Amino acid sequence: MSPATTGALPRVYVPNRSSNSVSVIDTVTLKEVDRFPVGRKPQHVVPSWDLKTLWVANNASGTNKGSVTPIEPKTGKPGHEIPVDDPYNMYFMPDGSAAVIVDEAYERLDLRDPHTMALKSAIPTPTCPGINHADFSADNAYAIFTCEYGAGGLLKV
Structure with missing residues (x-):
């Protein structure tokens, strides 16, 4: 494991x-040891590119009341929610330069500061309804996203 996870x-x-919450499960006892509230309709818990923060993507089901909630992995405690339009899913650029918010309802990818989540730019994805899961190429030259609605398909960015 990375030294950042120590x-x-x-x-x-x-x-x-x-319940708009996150359950915290102890991997040794397999018991819930904590539960805390987060924003509306949490979808995914994603590690930051440097592995120092976990982010809860609270997409608020297609409204503009979405948010992301940071979690400190060394304490298991949440930080303050940060408003983000529709974070259905979340990735990070391989070099850590931006968080990539998969804004499914608004058909775009939002590139945000990886620490403050301030919007840097947006990439419209109107040909990819239901944009969702992604992976980067081995050389980090592009990413492939799934298009889950309609006929399906993939989008290369």
């Missing part, structure tokens, strides 16, 4: 859409 608690973080 001291992180052995936990699994489970987003609960119906």
Whole structure:
């Protein structure tokens, strides 16, 4: 494991859409040891590119009331929510220069500061309804995103 993970608690973080919360599971006892509120309709818990923060993507089901909630892996405690339009999913540029918010409802990818989540730019994706999961090429020259609605397909960015 990366040295950045030294001291992180052995936990699994489970987003609960119906209660707008995250359950914290101890991986040794397999018991819930904490539960805390987050924004509306949490979808995914994503590690930052440097592995120093976990981010909960609270997409608020297609409204503009979405947010991301940071979690400190060494304490398992959440920080303050940051408003973000529709963070259905979240990735980070391989060099750490930006967080990539998959803004499914608004059909775009938002490039944000990886620490403050301030919007840097947006990439419209109107030909990819239901933009969602992604992976970067081995040389980091492009990313491929799934298009989950309609006929499906892929989008190369």
